[in-house]
Amino acid sequence: MSVRFTAKARRGMVALAVAAGLAVGAAGCGGGGGGDAKSPKASASASKSSGSNTSAQEGQSEAPLAELKGTDGLLLQVTSAQRDSGGFVTVNGDIKNDGANSVVIPAQVSGDETEITKHGFSLGGATLVDSKGKKRYYVLRDTEGRPLTSTGITNVDAGQTIPVFMQFPAPPADTTDVTLQLPTFSSGTIKISG
Numbered sequence: 001m002s003v004r005f006t007a008k009a010r011r012g013m014v015a016l017a018v019a020a021g022l023a024v025g026a027a028g029c030g031g032g033g034g035g036d037a038k039s040p041k042a043s044a045s046a047s048k049s050s051g052s053n054t055s056a057q058e059g060q061s062e063a064p065l066a067e068l069k070g071t072d073g074l075l076l077q078v079t080s081a082q083r084d085s086g087g088f089v090t091v092n093g094d095i096k097n098d099g100a101n102s103v104v105i106p107a108q109v110s111g112d113e114t115e116i117t118k119h120g121f122s123l124g125g126a127t128l129v130d131s132k133g134k135k136r137y138y139v140l141r142d143t144e145g146r147p148l149t150s151t152g153i154t155n156v157d158a159g160q161t162i163p164v165f166m167q168f169p170a171p172p173a174d175t176t177d178v179t180l181q182l183p184t185f186s187s188g189t190i191k192i193s194g
Contacts, residue, residue: 064093066188070184076095089167089192104154109185111124116139126181127180128171131179
């Protein structure tokens with residue numbers, strides 16, 4: 001009888017543990033506001049998105065932090081640069097085509113590092129420059145070498161606006177002003193918040 005009771009109790013505990021795990025998992029999936037895309041451990045699916053990070057939409061009513069002019073009417077408007085507790089900075093913005101024709105984004109925007117370019121088009125060539133600390137910060141990568149930026153954007157139609165993001169290691173806490181550089185675009189100074 002005690003063996004039968006122990007087996008039933010064990011099955012009951014396993015069922016309870018599974019139910020608790022599902023409840024915790026379901027709670028973690030909702031209401032995050034796209035937090036996974038901001039995580040330094042962002043998955044390949046977050047880095048493969050075409051910049052559809054919901055936080056890229058925040059603050060659009062305000063003036064951009066910086067505007068970087070590109071070729072053929074392309075414009076990168078930086079809407080936020082947020083320091084996160086994980087030791088990284090997420091830069092959000094929009095790539096706009098103010099020209100009259102569709103524009104192919106130059107391949108140089110992906111950078112020239114083999115580890116990044118083998119994963120396709122991205123904003124992997126972007127850097128943050130801390131002139132005060134005399135350091136340059138390159139785009140973060142996931143464990144498979146994929147850049148933690150918007151990817152897959154190869155052209156922008158006339159009048160189109162595409163939200164984008166890039167993640168970098170955070171400069172020291174006392175550094176708030178950095179220069180964002182993206183190949184084929186002008187440079188722009190942005191202020192890190194948070």
